[in-house]
Amino acid sequence: MLNDPILVNDWHPVTTVRELEETNLVAARLLGEDLVLWRVDGQTLAWQDLCIHRGTRLSLGRVDGDELECPYHGWTYDTTGKCVSIPAHPEQIPPRKAVVKTYLAQERYGLVWVSLGEPEHDVPPFPEWDDPAYRNVICGPYGPFEASAPRAVENFLDVAHVPFVHGGILGDRDHADIPEYEVSVGQEGIETSVISIYQPDPYGTGSGETVTYTYRVYRPLTAYLDKLSKDGTRFSIFFTVTPHEETQSTVWMHYGLNEKYTISTEELRAFNDSIIYADMPIIKSQRPELLPLDLQAELHLRSDRTAIAYRRWLNELGLTIGTS
Ligand code: FES
Ligand SMILES: [Fe+2]
Numbered sequence: 530m531l532n533d534p535i536l537v538n539d540w541h542p543v544t545t546v547r548e549l550e551e552t553n554l555v556a557a558r559l560l561g562e563d564l565v566l567w568r569v570d571g572q573t574l575a576w577q578d579l580c581i582h583r584g585t586r587l588s589l590g591r592v593d594g595d596e597l598e599c600p601y602h603g604w605t606y607d608t609t610g611k612c613v614s615i616p617a618h619p620e621q622i623p624p625r626k627a628v629v630k631t632y633l634a635q636e637r638y639g640l641v642w643v644s645l646g647e648p649e650h651d652v653p654p655f656p657e658w659d660d661p662a663y664r665n666v667i668c669g670p671y672g673p674f675e676a677s678a679p680r681a682v683e684n685f686l687d688v689a690h691v692p693f694v695h696g697g698i699l700g701d702r703d704h705a706d707i708p709e710y711e712v713s714v715g716q717e718g719i720e721t722s723v724i725s726i727y728q729p730d731p732y733g734t735g736s737g738e739t740v741t742y743t744y745r746v747y748r749p750l751t752a753y754l755d756k757l758s759k760d761g762t763r764f765s766i767f768f769t770v771t772p773h774e775e776t777q778s779t780v781w782m783h784y785g786l787n788e789k790y791t792i793s794t795e796e797l798r799a800f801n802d803s804i805i806y807a808d809m810p811i812i813k814s815q816r817p818e819l820l821p822l823d824l825q826a827e828l829h830l831r832s833d834r835t836a837i838a839y840r841r842w843l844n845e846l847g848l849t850i851g852t853s
Contacts, residue, residue, distance in 0.1 A: 530645060531561040531775060533850035538646035539748060541771050542781050545667070546636050549573070554597075556588035558673075558773045559643055560850065563588075566634065566641055569595045569608055575634035575643040576610055581627055638767065638783055639667055653747035655767040657785025663765075664786045666794050668801040670771075672779030676812045677851035678750050678770040679820040679843060681778050684812050685752055685768050686744055686835045688724055694807050701729045701737070707832035719746040719838050732762065732792060733800045746839060749848050762789040775850050776818045780805065819853035826853075 530537065543557035544566060555566040556578055563578035565588040578586050580599040590600040596613065598605045603616040604627070612627035633644040637652045657663040684690070689707050692700030704727040711722040721744045729737040743755040751769040767783040782801060786792075792800070821827055822844040829837050843852055 531772075531850050533560070533848065534646070535749060535846050535848050536560060536772060536850050538644065538648055539650065539750075540635070540642040540644050540648055540652045541750070542640040542769055543575070543643050543771060544641050545670075546639050546641060549641055553592050554588055554590070555641075556586065557643075560645060560772055561774055562645060564632070564643060565597075566643075567592055567597055572608060573634040573636055573641055574608060575632040575641070577630035577632070579629070580604060581612070581629060587629070639665075640781060650748060653751045653753070653767075653769075655753070655765075655783060655785070657765050658767075658783070660785070662787060664784075664788075664790075664794075666784040666786065666797050668782040668784065668798050669805070670779045670781050671802075671805045671809070672771070673773050673777050674779070674809055674813060675776055675818075676778055676809075676815070677776050677819050678772040678778040679839075679848070679851040680812050680815055680818070681770045681780055682746070682750055682752055682768070683820060683836050683839055684808055685754070686746065686839060687833075688726060688742065688835070689832045690808075690811070691726065694811055695804060698730050698733075699726075699728050699804065701727055709831075710834070712834045712838040714838050714842050717745075717747065719835070719842055720744070721835055731756075731758070732790065733796060744835060746842070749843055749846060758789075760789065761787070763787045764790055772851060778851075817853055819851060822848075822852050 541559055543559055544555045549555050549568055557564045565576050565578040567574050578588050580587055582604050585599055585601040590598045596605045604612050605614045606629055607613045610629040610631040612623040615623050635642050638655050638658045642652050692702045692705040696702050708725050710724045713720050724742045725739055727739050731740050741757045745753040754766040757763045764784055764786045769781050771779040822840050
């Protein structure tokens with residue numbers, strides 16, 4: 530397991546509830562740790578993906594009632610991770626040490642979240658998920674791809690790239706100037722003031738307008754965007770990144786759309802895919818791969834103030850993985 534107390538003691542999404550429901554046995558990788566996820570009676574379980582007999586992946590095994598059976602010699606484990614049966618020695622009580630390493634797991638916003646340690650914070654809020662005034666759309670997942678998770682989060686917070694990477698859609702190179710805005714850092718993370726941006730085609734309908742963005746960063750790898758148009762069209766994006774390895778990540782994006790936003794779910798997914806697929810090669814190309822927290826290491830201008838606050842905050846928290 531990668532050694533980063535901040536990320537180890539936090540929640541991270543590793544798969545969707547839907548995938549777990551469909552397959553009932555999912556392998557995932559989080560912070561350099563192989564996990565097996567399974568479900569029994571509505572209980573979500575996340576274990577180290579390793580049979581303690583010969584180190585076989587339990588995710589290759591099968592769920593039998595409320596037990597998980599290793600594919601190699603059929604040792605079976607109960608929901609607490611304890612081995613309860615060794616078929617080669619049916620008369621023998623399994624040794625007390627025959628216990629799989631277990632982790633905390635919970636389901637929120639259609640995702641399965643795992644903590645490898647003892648989380649001090651809950652999964653960050655996404656109020657539109659349970660609000661009947663909003664339609665929820667799960668986009669992605671995007672990845673795994675080769676980039677550090679903080680680089681991916683910083684890209685989501687970066688407004689100055691929009692006229693170039695998403696020119697003609699979310700930005701316009703003839704309107705590339707970024708207006709003044711404020712950023713505050715507190716107990717709950719980072720929050721920006723309202724940022725006005727001209728967008729040539731913000732909703733895929735072909736007409737341009739000035740919209741406002743407000744960002745929040747709740748946890749090192751979870752952020753939120755509130756986007757509002759003059760006509761009252763509003764949506765929010767819950768953005769979170771899974772750090773599989775220090776430089777391998779998956780991005781998850783959930784939308785909450787109010788009734789004014791009439792785009793179909795399929796169209797929105799396709800639209801969001803095209804946006805992210807434009808960002809990915811940029812993020813993958815960035816060097817150093819690890820986000821430099823020393824503000825002397827790269828150049829920062831006024832328009833980068835969310836990134837400056839993000840790097841400072843990560844540095845104060847003591848984040849090490851994905852940063853340098
Ligand atoms: S390796 Fe799992 S039962 Fe032998
Ligand atoms: Fe982008």
